[in-house]
Amino acid sequence: QDWRSRKKVEIFQYIFLKWTLVLLIGLSTGLVGFFNNIGVENIAGFKLLLTSNLMLDGKYFQAFAAFAGCNVFFATCAAALCAFIAPAAAGSGIPEVKAYLNGIDAHSILAPSTLLVKIFGSILGVSAGFVVGKEGPMVHTGACIANLLGQGGSRKYHLTWKWLKYFKNDRDRRDLITCGAAAGVAAAFRAPVGGVLFALEEIASWWRSALLWRTFFTTAIVAMVLRSLIQFCRGGNCGLFGQGGLIMFDVNSGVSNYNTIDVLALIFIGVLGGLLGSLYNYLVDKVLRTYAVINERGPAFKILLVMSVSILTSCCSYGLPWFAGCIPCPVGLEEKCPTIGRSGNYKNFQCPAGHYNDLASLFLNTNDDAIRNLFSSNNSNEFHISTLLIFFAGVYCLGIITYGIAIPSGLFIPVILAGASYGRIFGRALGSLSNLNVGLFSLLGAASFLGGTMRMTVSICVILLELTNNLLMLPLVMLVLLISKTVADIFNKGVYDQIVKMKGLPFLEAHAEPFMRNLVAGDVCSGPLLSFSGVEKVGNIVHALKYTRHNGFPVIDEPPFSETPELCGLVLRSHLLVLLNGKKFTKQRVLSASNILSRFHAFDFAKPGSGKGLKFEDLVITEEEMEMYIDLHPITNTSPYTVVETMSLAKAAILFRQLGLRHLCVVPKKTGRAPIVGILTRHDFMHEHISNLYPHLVPHK
Amino acid sequence: QDWRSRKKVEIFQYIFLKWTLVLLIGLSTGLVGFFNNIGVENIAGFKLLLTSNLMLDGKYFQAFAAFAGCNVFFATCAAALCAFIAPAAAGSGIPEVKAYLNGIDAHSILAPSTLLVKIFGSILGVSAGFVVGKEGPMVHTGACIANLLGQGGSRKYHLTWKWLKYFKNDRDRRDLITCGAAAGVAAAFRAPVGGVLFALEEIASWWRSALLWRTFFTTAIVAMVLRSLIQFCRGGNCGLFGQGGLIMFDVNSGVSNYNTIDVLALIFIGVLGGLLGSLYNYLVDKVLRTYAVINERGPAFKILLVMSVSILTSCCSYGLPWFAGCIPCPVGLEEKCPTIGRSGNYKNFQCPAGHYNDLASLFLNTNDDAIRNLFSSNNSNEFHISTLLIFFAGVYCLGIITYGIAIPSGLFIPVILAGASYGRIFGRALGSLSNLNVGLFSLLGAASFLGGTMRMTVSICVILLELTNNLLMLPLVMLVLLISKTVADIFNKGVYDQIVKMKGLPFLEAHAEPFMRNLVAGDVCSGPLLSFSGVEKVGNIVHALKYTRHNGFPVIDEPPFSETPELCGLVLRSHLLVLLNGKKFTKQRVLSASNILSRFHAFDFAKPGSGKGLKFEDLVITEEEMEMYIDLHPITNTSPYTVVETMSLAKAAILFRQLGLRHLCVVPKKTGRAPIVGILTRHDFMHEHISNLYPHLVPHK
Structure with a gap:
């Protein structure tokens, strides 16, 4: 309600609170992101240590039992949390946050229970060795934190605070949640600028200049929190927490001059990324629809599904490396080889001393470490092409069947893993024909696959640059992203848009459909008023x-x-x-x-x-x-927005969307009739609604 | 007119053309940017070589005559171009482009004649040794190129092409010009991501997601064009074109752990930047108003003004270094010291062999080289504090009096110069108390002053990072920018907003003013209809x-x-x-x-x-x-957007602005009267218009 203007002191309270809240969102998201990482590193680290110690003693079967047992246990915990406490916490959460910011008040998307399950479910899920990331869930977590802070505790639990009354409106809440989502990305990737851009490009439906400034502040806070906490951990105060957490890959290959073959290779990688990405989206969509049928049957089925996927994943991770041969350690390395411990480039697995199993170095690691290994540019012959091929196939398939099970699961990591492995295959295949490093090829492969599935451009580019801390690759990454997005856009929509659509959320697109030009506002007004x-x-x-x-x-x-x-x-x-x-x-x-x-x-x-x-x-x-x-x-x-009934529907749709309305009054053109013809809501602009009314006008999809 | 939908082939033509145009904009902006740089480097290089050769022979007076003569000659040429051919080309051009994209069709802002004068005027102006940059003009140039290409040549000169009919509407033209402006920034700073963000944050008034994708493509093209041309120039094919062009500073000081003193220093620099920035804006505004009076008197006065500023600048550049003493060259340098030639860290000036004049190294250089010298982190004692103080004072004052004379003049470079010098002073003053490098302090100083004058955040941050190619400084730069912007916002508006306002352009803000809540749409409708x-x-x-x-x-x-x-x-x-x-x-x-x-x-x-x-x-x-x-x-x-006369003016203003309208029909609430009450245009929402009508409601500014 706009009908009371505020006093000066109230305006001060409001501004002060808004900045305080944004600060708090940054702080808490940073803390949660750090906590997530410590959790994953310690739990997964414990599991991997246990497994590798048993293997060192030659107890291969016990090792598998311990490995698979841990995985299934963690997976079941995560699934139980999701199934019984907060079903809304399953999946990536990015589509839901996107839909919420588009104006869809779906129940419990941002509830406190969702937040809790999201945090712990994500830690357990990632520790269980699934091919899932903690990045998508971090975005959702950030948004939940923002919502929780903005509403001043939960009324359900009788925790609320008087000053926060100012934030009980759509607009301020939307702003805070956008900040939260940006903070989530920033915390997940340690990419503050990337977080702002991600929120702008993918998450937010309405953007104001002031928001740029505010999200930027939030992500800066997140970056500083993470930095100081990592500094603290360097002293060894955080258990097994190592380099793997809070990924920051150094692809330090100074980009030398590239030749024509390199550019052709880039174009090829871009096209391939587009094709694989759109295929991935297609398959994820199919699998999700199948899983939806299973998940609807009840929590028990959800948990069973999670357990079976977990066992399959464990079998792949532990079984496939046996097919890879042992490779003698290269000489003159700074790293230890083979690495016995928890992570590292050269996993010992079943091999004798002085040898390493390259496939195990990818599979029997946390996902973050696997990515680091793929991106590493020191030893270009570290992985066999056959190894990379097996890994690519495994990750691609596991990624598809894992998304959609009832645990918090991000899509970024599976996509980066698959992309980086085919990029590296390509780099190895080209060999000395190319001036570029295999690590760089991995990065470009990851970029192309990200572009092909998620269809973002600037934000992915910036996130990758912030991850790898090498700005000189910028033009190459840009080129690959542009090509893969263009190719993939021919076939289908981005994966998040697909999920939003599949969930039946009435998402309003920014532009009007062409067929709306042939209709007027009065045509779609529903029923007796x-x-x-x-x-x-x-x-x-x-x-x-x-x-x-x-x-x-x-x-x-x-x-x-x-x-x-x-x-x-x-x-x-x-x-x-x-x-x-x-x-x-x-x-x-x-x-x-x-x-x-x-x-x-x-x-x-x-x-x-x-x-x-x-x-x-x-x-x-x-x-x-x-x-x-x-x-x-x-x-x-008393001053609702109105349109005349003869207004073109396309124009009405643009008005509705641009102003972020929930109701739009349609008034008659001729006088002498009832003073209102109907009310347009979000649902009246949906493709399905209009195609029911006017099947001949609307093209089939 | 939306009233005819297009055929399939026309849609294909449209999409194909749009991408082709964007490609062409990228290519030509890249080429022009490169040409600009070659021009400046060669002309200014010739001038500096001449001067330093005369000085080497001890002919100090002739050297000054040659130096000042060249400067005045170039300045007069630039001023004549501006005064007689295209007065719209004077100044930075960023405010004009911003106003154009806000919907203000000011005459000749983007005309072909403006483009030509902007390019050559900018080359001459920068070569003339003014404290101006070529970055602002590059943005304007990019926008002009986009406009020129989009309209298919100029109708005035009978160059037009049939297919381009699709682009003869506001929306497509606005998109192209946004791409052009982004390309301009990308070409000026070699900062493709920064260019996109600059267009988003500062230039564009309406932003669509599709635009992100398109500007990104444009700036990627620019980056690639520049890269290949620079590669070509490395072979020595571009005359005196050296490192100085296409600035890319390496501040390679790995950011070590910073302590509390460093953070306090950062906060101080931020606050100082905010104070100096708002003072700068205030003074620029005053000087611009004075100059406007002089410039209105005719071209002759414009040229005279330019000449006097040029002579003053020459005196400062050549005269002030005499006050600085000679410093013995440090031992064990890789660079030559003193540098006799065109540019370099250690200018010989009047000093004996083995010594250098530190003030001359800043003043008697192109602006790009001066910035490079300030940012250099190799020798922290290279510049005396007194030298830096003199340089700061000189550049601050010259920057203020130079902006507003009738040449194309960017604001970025003066601001970066002044900011970097006080940052470096600060770094020197702290000495060993701080873990941070003096080069890094220069960078932070530049960031704080940029934030204080221009009030952008994300885009400046990204541009600076792309310029210096060091992502690890991100949190520090962010912090400084946030502080300086916050401090400066207390006092006045950003420099570009000030200029837009001073020029009397009816710029529509994104938000409605509070007093508009107390008015309804019918109140401000003008006159007999x-x-x-x-x-x-x-x-x-x-x-x-x-x-x-x-x-x-x-x-x-x-x-x-x-x-x-x-x-x-x-x-x-x-x-x-x-x-x-x-x-x-x-x-x-x-x-x-x-x-x-x-x-x-x-x-x-x-x-x-x-x-x-x-x-x-x-x-x-x-x-x-x-x-x-x-x-x-x-x-x-037949379907114009309408509001009822009792609609709150604030809501009408938001409707008007968000949809980018030019006319908004106000219809009566009661039936039985004329079917329209009035039409609201941009001018009806202006502060001045409303305060004339309702002086008691509108607060004075």
């Missing part, structure tokens, strides 16, 4: 609230309050509930605005937090009260 | 076009064509002119739409290029024709 008089009988309102699910009702002034019936404005369901709950009814049909206003404070009508606020069931209205009247004017928004 | 009937007498239209300067007229259907008077839509001045020129008049008052449509092609109504298209004076209407009628329906936009 319910409207209230300026002073309405309580019974009518209760009835309307009970039997419809509309969130907005037009209010029409009728004689004797005006000469002719005219549109007074729009009233929201939630405000009606608050008003009815206040019980300021009158016996007669009279204006009683001042009376009502004195009773309420403006913030009583503010949007509640994650809870649904006042529910219809909470209302207690007596029979007698049902016959009384109430003046709706005080809670009516 | 002129409207046409659906079928209107030619004489009335001609009269209206002649005696008003309105660009849009409402069309009202009256009986007998409809039952009651109702709003049919909006018709644009330019379309009316085309229609009248077609002379499809009828004797009677009848509908003749099909007749008219057959006569015109949709693209006849397309927005013309830089020219004004058909002018009113070109119309020849006989007395007899004046009495005839014409059907306006075919050219009427």
